[in-house]
Amino acid sequence: MAEAVSLNLEEASQIAMSLVNQGKAQIAMKGNVSTALFLRAALDRKTGLRTGRLLSHVATFDMVSLNRLLLISDAGVNIAPNLEQKADIVRNAIGVAHKLGILEPRVAVLASTETVNPRIPANVEAAALAKMADDKAGAQEVDRTRALRRRDLLKALPGAKGFLPEE
Numbered sequence: 001m002a003e004a005v006s007l008n009l010e011e012a013s014q015i016a017m018s019l020v021n022q023g024k025a026q027i028a029m030k031g032n033v034s035t036a037l038f039l040r041a042a043l044d045r046k047t048g049l050r051t052g053r054l055l056s057h058v059a060t061f062d063m064v065s066l067n068r069l070l071l072i073s074d075a076g077v078n079i080a081p082n083l084e085q086k087a088d089i090v091r092n093a094i095g096v097a098h099k100l101g102i103l104e105p106r107v108a109v110l111a112s113t114e115t116v117n118p119r120i121p122a123n124v125e126a127a128a129l130a131k132m133a134d135d136k137a138g139a140q141e142v143d144r145t146r147a148l149r150r151r152d153l154l155k156a157l158p159g160a161k162g163f164l165p166e167e
Contacts, residue, residue: 009033013041017048026099054078054088058096071097071105083125090129107133 007015013033019025028049030038042049056074063070073093078085090107097105111126118124 010037010041013037014044014047017041017044021047021049027096053092054081054085056089056092058093060096060100069097069100069102071100083128086125086129087132 009032016025016028020028028038028042039055041047042055055077057077058071058073059075061070061072071093073096074081074089078089081089086109090109094105094107109126109129111123112120113123116123116127
């Protein structure tokens with residue numbers, strides 16, 4: 001019988017990140033640990049998960065009614081990312097999808113309108129990310145994705161009417 005070990009949340013977070021770093025675990029789950037402790041462990045220079053790329057958040061939802069996982073990124077770690085940072089966020093989310101067994105994830109870049117309006121930077125950058133995917137000009141995994149506009153996302157998720165506000 002295994003011996004019970006008592007750890008505080010900071011130690012538990014550091015051990016979890018170290019196990020992922022060493023390849024002994026595939027993913028670190030935050031659970032009930034505070035965000036500050038979790039990120040401190042993830043960013044630790046010795047045992048953390050630093051890769052040289054931008055750190056971003058990926059939330060995973062098991063959409064039972066759709067028989068699939070839905071990943072949403074970045075929900076607050078990067079407050080105002082530039083275009084290159086957004087591309088890194090997409091790459092990170094694709095990496096998480098791959099670790100979860102989703103070999104060809106569909107990527108939706110959401111912006112306020114489907115038509116590109118040069119006065120709305122987020123729309124211009126969403127179009128640029130979609131173009132990276134379409135032209136295979138994006139780096140690494142971005143060029144293997146298909147960026148979907150909002151209307152296409154609704155078509156891609158059967159039963160998702162009302163999932164996003166329709167225009």
